Amino acid sequence: MNKRQALIAAALASVCAAQATAAGQMDVQSGDQEKCYGVAKAGQNDCGTATHGCAGQATADKDPAEWKNVPKGTCEKAGGRLTPSKPGK
Numbered sequence: 001m002n003k004r005q006a007l008i009a010a011a012l013a014s015v016c017a018a019q020a021t022a023a024g025q026m027d028v029q030s031g032d033q034e035k036c037y038g039v040a041k042a043g044q045n046d047c048g049t050a051t052h053g054c055a056g057q058a059t060a061d062k063d064p065a066e067w068k069n070v071p072k073g074t075c076e077k078a079g080g081r082l083t084p085s086k087p088g089k
Contacts, residue, residue, distance in 0.1 A: 036075035037084045040068040 001009070040046070045058035045066040058066040064085035075082055 032072055033069040034072050034075060034082060035067045036070040036078065036080035036082065037067045038062050038064045039070065039075070039078050039080035040066040044068065 035046075039062060040058050041061045042058050043056050045055055045063075046068045047055050048057070049065045051065070062079075064081070067084070070078065070080070
């Protein structure tokens with residue numbers, strides 16, 4: 001392996017490691033946060049759902065299946081729910 005290939009491999013490895021670390025932290029909530037369903041704007045959800053696997057992939061505002069971390073006690077005041085809605089409701 002020449003120097004150029006080694007540099008490219010190292011760069012790819014660091015990108016993969018950063019992504020793996022970020023993905024592992026996406027679903028972590030601090031003690032003063034809670035998941036709030038139905039309040040995320042398109043592209044601003046905090047994690048995946050049954051239709052996609054990543055944060056930032058919500059396609060519609062206030063989708064009842066999408067969630068966002070919010071300060072405890074503010075979810076229902078913002079019009080959200082603490083549990084996901086059942087399909088068709």
